[in-house]
Amino acid sequence: MANLCEICGKGERSGFNVSHSNLKTKRTWKPNIQRVKALVKGEVKRVNVCTRCLRSGKVQRAV
Numbered sequence: 001m002a003n004l005c006e007i008c009g010k011g012e013r014s015g016f017n018v019s020h021s022n023l024k025t026k027r028t029w030k031p032n033i034q035r036v037k038a039l040v041k042g043e044v045k046r047v048n049v050c051t052r053c054l055r056s057g058k059v060q061r062a063v
Helices: 051-056
Strands: 013-018 024-029 033-040 043-050
Touching (some): 043 051
């Protein structure tokens, strides 16, 4: 599944794990992407959206 929200464009972020001894190793943060049936321009489609968009009401779920 794509790690990209089709509504807000939120995607994978990268950075470092930093240990107590200040050693740094690369890591990634992935958004919580859900594949849901949603109303898009009056028709039902399957879209990949983050849970932030679902919770805030930016996406109207199809029943």
